[in-house]
Amino acid sequence: MRTPGFWYGPPGLAAALLAPLGALYGAAGRRRMAGTVPHRAAAPVICIGNLVAGGAGKTPVGLAVAAALARRGVAAHALTRGHGGREPGPLRVDPARHGAADVGDEALLLAAAGPCWVARDRAAGADAAVAAGARAIVMDDGFQNPGLAKDLSLLVADGAVGFGNGRLIPAGPLRERVADGLRRADALVVLGEDRAGVAAQVAARTPGLPVLHARLEPAAADAADLRGRRLLAFAGIGRPEKFFATLEALGAELVQRVPFADHHPFRPAEIAALIDRAATLGALPVTTAKDAVRLPPGLRARLRVLPVAVAWDDPGALDALLDRLPLTPRPNGGPHGEAA
Structure with missing residues (x-):
């Protein structure tokens, strides 16, 4: 689904007309929360969630949290629903055997690390991970899923757009009311410049809730290589504009921007046409790491992929949150659990 443009503008006629449906959506979510007794896993569960539909940067934050646990010698396993994939699980992802159609694109990014x-x-997924040696679970999304108890919940917000027009799906991007979500969170991560005033909204609604600031950055070598290059950029993520802005910030010249819906299943003919179009424009075709795992394998080598990673303004703030958890390092200090 392509994100409706009115979700991230001032509330207008479309939002007003859809508000009753948003109220029903919110009420259904609250009933589900109230009527479910969460399962307590035998290892701490760290949930990386958000309050809006679409990409806010959860997966890169989840990877950064898993890396922080690995530095502590804690065997952390990632857990995700596998959005866009056919496998119901519980299934341990094997990038050599599974594709995006099997397990979804986020799972492949997480499994690469x-x-x-x-x-x-x-x-059930958390229990399977624990049985395979996990001493911590990093759950990508699932903040609104009450079936699994969370020991630490980090909400992620895109600093450029924040919580959008403040309305519930389908009148806006919110999965639940902002105040409800913030009350259950242990901290909020603002990715990128806070142009939407997210930190101020959090301070007004939930004083004392920690707010961590971070940004998504490509590796220095990738940034240097793309600076000044003519690019045809395409992306099928929650907000493709965020990827395009990242490229422009590197000093690249975007001769064409091609947005797709989030999790778009790329067809070979589509990608071949983009590659041919880039050649006609004298440009290099480039996309995101999340999109790359959905590309036809035979065409991936003909374009450029720009991976990004989280850079924390204050890395110690994340460590302080992890210090709250009963984390047990592996006896040999290794970062991963045993194979299932």
Whole structure:
């Protein structure tokens, strides 16, 4: 689904007309929360969630949290629903055997860095990870899923757009009311410049809730290589404009921007046409790491992929949050659990 433009503007006629449906959506979510007894896993669960539909940067933050746990010698496994994939799980992701159509694109990104499980039943997925040696679970999304108890919940917000027009789906991007979500969170991560005033909104609604600031950055070598280059950029993420802005900030010249819907399943003919169009324009075709795992394998080598990673303004703030958890390092200090 392509994100409706009115979600991130001042509330207008479309938002007003859809507000009753948004109220029903919110009420259904609150009933689900109230009527579910969460399962407690045998290892701490760290949830990386958000309050809006679409990409806010959860997966890069989850990777950064898993890396921080690995530095402590804690065997952390990732857990995700596998949005866009056909496998219900619990299934340990093997990038050599599984594709995006099997497990979704986020799962493949997470599995490239460490053990990752796909499970529509998050509780069953957490138990499978623990049985395979996980001493911490980093759950990508699932903040609004009450089936699995969370020991630490980090909400991620895109500093450029924040919580959008403040309305619930479908009148706006919110999965639940901002105040409700902030009350259940342990901290909020603002990615990028806080142009939407997210930190001020959090201070007004939930004084004392820690706010961490970070940004998504490409590796220095990638940034230097793309500076001054003519690019045809395409992306099928929650907000493709964020990727385009990243490229422009590097000093690249974007001769064409091609947005797709989030999780778009790329067809070979589509990608071949983009590559041909880039050649006609004298440009280099470039996309995101999340999109790259959905590309036809035979065409990936013909374009450029720009991976990004989280850079924290204050890395110690994340460490302080992790210090709250009963984390047990592996006896040999290794970062990963045993194979299932």
